[in-house]
């Protein structure tokens with residue numbers, strides 16, 4: 759018995775099964791809806807009382823090893839970069855730069871923090887930052 763073109767899919771539709779075309783159409787609709795939902799989440803406006811800084815350099819004051827340091831840097835600069843490149847404090851080392859090895863650990867308010875994962879502007883006003891070199895006895 760010879761089938762005519764498209765006869766197989768017609769038989770499926772008659773039985774109430776989902777055709778390939780309907781399946782793809784439904785998949786595209788669902789994935790499009792998910793993407794639209796994500797776009798909505800990303801595009802949320804900032805709260806009205808949010809202070810925007812940068813992208814240019816801003817004044818940052820860091821208290822490191824008991825000494826206050828005022829520097830100018832872009833808000834995207836990490837605490838590790840600020841310590842090493844701006845303040846020449848090299849106790850914290852850059853090894854992985856991904857927050858996994860711990861070589862850049864500093865103490866902020868008594869808590870160990872990976873300085874490669876913290877922005878310098880976030881460390882501002884958080885008490886004393888102790889670098890590794892200061893903890894050596």
Ligand code: FES
Nearest residue numbers: 855858860862874
């Ligand atoms: S450089 Fe490895 S955790 Fe920061």
